[in-house]
Amino acid sequence: MKYDVLVIGGGIAGMESALNLGDMGYKVLLVEKEPSIGGKMILLSKVFPTLDCASCISTPKMAATSHHPNITLLTSSEVREVRRENGKFRAKIHRKAVFVDPAKCTGCQECEFACTVAVPDEYNFGLVARRAAFIPFPQAVPKKAVIEWVGTSPCIAACPTGIKAHGYISLARAGRFEKAFDLIMEDAPLVGTLGKACYAPCEGECTRGSLEGPLPIRKIKEFIAERYYEQHPEPEYGPPEELKDKRVAIIGSGPAGLTAAYFLARKGYKVTVFEAHKKPGGMLTYALPSFRLPKRIVERDIKNITALGVEIKTATKITSLRELKNQGFDAIFLAAGTWEARRMGIEGEDLEGVEDSIDFLKRVNEGKAPSLKGKTVLVVGGGNVAIDSARVALRLGASKVVIQYRRSEKEMPAFQWEVQEAEEEGVEFQYLKAPVRFLGEEGRVKWVESVRMRLGEPDESGRRRPIPIEGSQEKTRVDFVILAIGLKPSTSPFKEEVELNPNGTVKVNEKTLQTSLPYVFAGGDVVSGPSMIVSAMGQGKRAAHFIDLFLQGKSLEEEEYENLLPVVSREEVLSRQLTHSEKRPLKKRTLPPNERVKDFREVELPMSLEEVVYSASRCLDCGVCSQCHECIRVCPADAIDFSQKPVEFEVEAEAVVVSQGFKLFPAERKPQYGFGRFPNVINAMQMDRLLAPTRPYNTVLRPSDGKVPENIAFVLCTGSRDRTVGNPICSQVCCMYSIKQAQLLMGALPLADITIYYMDIRAFGKGYEEFFKQAADMGVQFVKGRVAKIEEKKDGNLLLYYEDIENGGVKKVAEHDLVVLSVGLLPNPSVSKIFKDETLELDSLYWIKQVEEDVSPASTSIEGVFVAGTAAGPKDIPDTILTAGAASAEVAAYIERKRRKG
């Protein structure tokens, strides 16, 4: 793209330069980093000394800039690099993703009202909140919403099935529990199951974890699901309106199969699930004990899938994939799970009373539990299934339950919290010990002979290999043995049809989950080996995505699956705040251990609504936008587009105008004034906002408590003419804007006393001296004296310690209920870094250097690069517009001179 002029910065100087040049017929590209042009001027109340409305002057300029046929406007964009090439400039432009399609957005603000994330509003200088989805201010040009989504929140990135934890947490925080449920359903249909039994990898990544501890994300989901199911015993939707003619068979109704069925049915496929057991749910129904996952939850979760028209054929074992295909299915998802138990291969394993954990748990869940009353039970293994089995045995009346694990506690794969709960209930753990044979009487197990172990070198799993200690055998009495040493995939019927891995799992393409038989996809434990519910669901979701593409005849390799932004780092999130106050996590509540073992009641107690809201309010909003998708739901124009990506491109221009403006002096750098600590010490930009028609409050109020102030002080020269902060020069505008604000305050609050503490009043421009005198005549008090420090009283009033120069130089203290720090202007020199090969020189105070200030005020150290406005030094609005005029004239002369030379 070729332009005549590139203008960097869309404040009043940039707009004025662009308009002048556009009117002269030059093609101008105006690049502004904010979502709107207008700079700081549009945020002012009025201008001095005329007291004309700043918006009324700015908005026509903004509209003209945006509509000018010769001006191309790029907002939310930055010039990253400028270099000279063949006598012209080439600039690299970075256009940020704003996640809203500007062509569709009507500026209706519905997204803002619906958004669940509140952040400080920088366009009101932090006096009030804005939303993550926002239009910067009412007069914004373009008046289009943008969404501040800085990256994927770690909780979302950690979820194997991509559940937007941050999103539903922010919905829960706002009390929108139904919508939270709906949001989870976008990514996973077994909401209740996950709330009860997910291992919650999200919590492990939660940024709050590096403060007091992570959010209880799973418990919040449990609350959302329980509440939803209580209010909606049945799903309130049916099959999709548009159905496809293709059919998909799913083998296995565990979490992987059910999830795939759900997503495929939502796309309109006719889905049949084949389940070998009598009930659907796989391990959820048959392996997980109901004290961890009540079966009513699994049953209600499954309705989320069957409501879409998915047929689940139970007690139907599939033994041939080709046969299934011949029945008219266009694709198959194999998710048969891992139902075959590994054996130890030791003597006595076949004795009565020695049982595999999976058979044992299945029997219990089918209501055919053996009585273990008064018996001694040995569980062999260290995984979650072993712990579950031991805890079930206790509930069946066992008098003693021992777990033998051949490694130490450190290597145990079971979760720490499960081990702890089992210990509380009375399960005895014997580490570094394993059975070598079982001995029986009349075919029934009676003793176990175990051996002690020591740990050797790490094996291929990375865990230290257990080595039996010779001569350490011991024999103990045992009535019942549960072997929980591992499960194998149920793939033996299919080994002739699809390629398997040496361990019996199905070999798949890791991205697409397609097997060696193209119409067969596989996922869940049958691919990964025994894994976690949410991982299996993630594979089900992934498989559904690629099965859909396969059935559309698309090439799977070329298609993307996830579309996430990079994860936001902990450091970035924590650095957004100076301090984090303590918000302790709530202690997880459980039934007392002696109560728990009496029956199969749920061990964990639910959270109350208040506890959920408190816990959700601990969220740090890592990605800023939470991905709650409320904006998508309410946008009438369908303009929200989270797939938007930043764009980088290059443009060519003959000349460049730098007009990036100034920075406001950060008043925190004068700690003696208490800015940032005392709510009623504000800066002058904040006072201008309080006075502006688009102000943050209903009128001028003090921020500490909403009182209409009665006694307001201005402290001039805050951060200017001050060597201690490295800014020795006068900022040229503070005297006059303070007098302007004082006059406006006298109009807005006729009863208020206004005092201006000053060093000198600099009223050098046309009408300025009169403006100053007018303020004094109106009753504004002018006190010559530098304020030394400010203290806050309990009622929020402020004590100003100052030297009263005109009355003998005595130290005095005055009380005010609002203090305005008239902050100075600082340079904004980062623009100089984008120029490569040539140096854009700065002056000794880091403003852009005007190399020929007297004769060519817009010229910089780079030929063809010109400066306009406060980029070159502090100035008021009339002077800014003058310099923009000068810059445009110099640009035009430069271009014409160059063209003439050819």
Next chain:
Amino acid sequence: MRDKREIIRDEMAMRARILEILKEGPKTVPEVAERLSRPTAEVMFWMMAMRKYSLIEETEEMTDEGYYKYRIKEGRK
């Protein structure tokens, strides 16, 4: 005072409680703050954002101490 960003983040969690208090009738920022047992400066952030997003509005009335009263604004949920 807590970090501003942290106070502002709490608005979503505080909205329902503030609306519940205002159901009793118009109240000033310090009155709401007292009921919530939270600092007035924090409640100011929450109530002014609620005003900005049309959940509450000021009444004509100002107390002798110089505080406006705010009430629930009908129309937007």
